[in-house]
Amino acid sequence: MKPRILGNTIQRILRQLRHDRRTVGLLLVVPVLLLTLLYYMFPDPKLPLVPPVFDRVGLVMLGIFPFVIMFLITSIAMLRERTTGTLERLLTTPLGKLDLLFGYGIAFGVAAAVQAAIASAVAYWLFDLDTAGAKGLVILIAIANAVLGVALGLFCSAFARTEFQAVQFMPVVVVPQILLCGLFVAREEMAGWLQAISNVLPMTYAVEALQEVGKNADPTGLMWRDLGIVAGCVVVALVLAAATLRRRTA
Amino acid sequence: METAIEVKDLVVHRGKKPVLHGLSCQIPRGSVTGLLGPSGSGKTTLMRAIVGVQIVKSGTVTVLGKPAGDKELRRRIGYLTQAPSVYADLTVRENARYFASLYDGVPKSQADEIVADVGLADQANQLVGTLSGGQLSRASLACAMVSKPDVLVLDEPTVGQDPVLRDELWKRFRDLANAGSTLLVSSHVMDEANRCDRLLLIREGRLIADATPAAVKAEAGHDDLDEAFLTLIRAREKAVV
Numbered sequence: 077m078k079p080r081i082l083g084n085t086i087q088r089i090l091r092q093l094r095h096d097r098r099t100v101g102l103l104l105v106v107p108v109l110l111l112t113l114l115y116y117m118f119p120d121p122k123l124p125l126v127p128p129v130f131d132r133v134g135l136v137m138l139g140i141f142p143f144v145i146m147f148l149i150t151s152i153a154m155l156r157e158r159t160t161g162t163l164e165r166l167l168t169t170p171l172g173k174l175d176l177l178f179g180y181g182i183a184f185g186v187a188a189a190v191q192a193a194i195a196s197a198v199a200y201w202l203f204d205l206d207t208a209g210a211k212g213l214v215i216l217i218a219i220a221n222a223v224l225g226v227a228l229g230l231f232c233s234a235f236a237r238t239e240f241q242a243v244q245f246m247p248v249v250v251v252p253q254i255l256l257c258g259l260f261v262a263r264e265e266m267a268g269w270l271q272a273i274s275n276v277l278p279m280t281y282a283v284e285a286l287q288e289v290g291k292n293a294d295p296t297g298l299m300w301r302d303l304g305i306v307a308g309c310v311v312v313a314l315v316l317a318a319a320t321l322r323r324r325t326a
Numbered sequence: 327m328e329t330a331i332e333v334k335d336l337v338v339h340r341g342k343k344p345v346l347h348g349l350s351c352q353i354p355r356g357s358v359t360g361l362l363g364p365s366g367s368g369k370t371t372l373m374r375a376i377v378g379v380q381i382v383k384s385g386t387v388t389v390l391g392k393p394a395g396d397k398e399l400r401r402r403i404g405y406l407t408q409a410p411s412v413y414a415d416l417t418v419r420e421n422a423r424y425f426a427s428l429y430d431g432v433p434k435s436q437a438d439e440i441v442a443d444v445g446l447a448d449q450a451n452q453l454v455g456t457l458s459g460g461q462l463s464r465a466s467l468a469c470a471m472v473s474k475p476d477v478l479v480l481d482e483p484t485v486g487q488d489p490v491l492r493d494e495l496w497k498r499f500r501d502l503a504n505a506g507s508t509l510l511v512s513s514h515v516m517d518e519a520n521r522c523d524r525l526l527l528i529r530e531g532r533l534i535a536d537a538t539p540a541a542v543k544a545e546a547g548h549d550d551l552d553e554a555f556l557t558l559i560r561a562r563e564k565a566v567v
Contacts (some may be wrong), residue, residue: 080427081427081428084427084428085424088413088420088424091416091420092413092415092416095415095416095417096415160411160412160413160414161410161411162411164379164407164411165405165407165411165425165469165470166428167379168377168403168405169400169425169428169429170400170428170429170430171428323378323395324378324380324395325379325381326339326340326341326380326381
């Protein structure tokens with residue numbers, strides 16, 4: 077990895093994003109709209125003594141939205157690199173595979189940071205989201221989850237030949253993680269085999285980390301462990317993605 | 327003359343089908359070599375092997391004294407793929423500058439110069455996705471030439487270009503060769519073949535001719551290259567039968 081090439085690649089990806097205003101708009105506005113729907117879906121949050129459902133579900137959604145959106149964007153972006161031939165050209169230049177992969181991870185991570193900051197700001201100030209722990213930690217976990225989405229997207233794009241196929245990886249990769257992460261049914265109440273699946277899905281740990289921030293004023297050891305697991309999954313996914321980038325092809 | 331590219335007994339299969347059958351050739355340094363042949367004859371496969379992105383079955387490809395695809399070669403080689411490979415959502419200048427930034431010591435100004443060289447000065451700030459077909463392939467060409475590489479492999483760089491521009495592009499290729507670069511250019515257009523120092527004609531994965539345009543014409547006894555190639559192909563087919 078060469079810092080100069082990595083830096084230029086990050087800039088290039090962000091520039092591409094900047095030229096695509098509609099995508100930027102969707103990136104920033106969609107999570108806010110979804111949070112709004114979520115907020116008004118539940119019974120009047122201002123009823124006394126009932127802990128607002130939004131505090132539980134809204135918090136988890138702050139982690140799920142960036143994951144889903146970044147997974148989709150990245151798998152399409154990387155697929156485009158493959159189908160337009162820019163990837164083949166890049167691999168004939170001094171650019172290293174990791175320059176490209178980390179370039180995407182960092183560039184989209186930056187985009188995710190902006191997205192998470194806006195969504196969190198709306199959740200906290202407009203919808204009175206209440207967490208015992210720090211708002212900054214919520215944003216940090218949301219970014220980590222977004223980067224996880226990027227890394228899995230980079231990996232999964234290798235198995236799609238067309239954008240039609242790439243989009244269909246979303247239900248395969250993303251939906252099971254949302255179903256089993258403990259949002260709909262607490263993980264302890266799931267059947268053993270479901271828990272076992274849930275245990276190997278990285279989103280489970282991101283959601284648990286968010287719940288820890290929701291419950292505890294100070295960052296807990298469990299939260300840091302979970303965040304570490306998410307980071308570890310990012311590294312594993314990036315290494316696997318690097319293995320799918322071949323300089324020589326048939 | 328010094329050899330820049332040496333291909334020895336190259337066999338390439340794509341899928342189960344053999345595409346190149348033990349092809350050998352040498353390309354001298356500082357020259358423009360034309361690679362001619364019908365569609366599907368193996369031109370692109372040979373170019374990919376030279377650039378080092380093609381999985382080969384057997385044989386060797388040596389570029390500037392190193393095996394093709396060597397890490398060292400990546401900063402010395404430029405490759406234009408047949409389909410334009412540039413970022414549609416960046417401007418022409420941003421594309422050229424990004425590819426320039428991947429090489430050591432290539433200033434932004436050089437990227438801007440090359441954009442002008444391929445006749446896109448007026449479109450420099452235009453998004454590549456909004457260019458016409460000919461402009462698009464020139465944008466891609468600019469990105470291949472941006473580092474002024476020692477070896478430049480160009481897969482059909484002049485398809486769909488207006489004759490005046492085509493003439494200018496060929497002058498640029500000549501300038502690069504005069505400055506010491508080695509160019510391998512594939513083409514369908516025979517009048518372009520006349521502008522090359524050497525010609526490689528391949529058909530069905532086999533080399534039919536490897537000589538200067540004048541020698542090809544002399545051997546076939548035709549002044550017209552199209553006719554000359556036809557004669558050579560027929561002679562070869564008779565010899566095989």
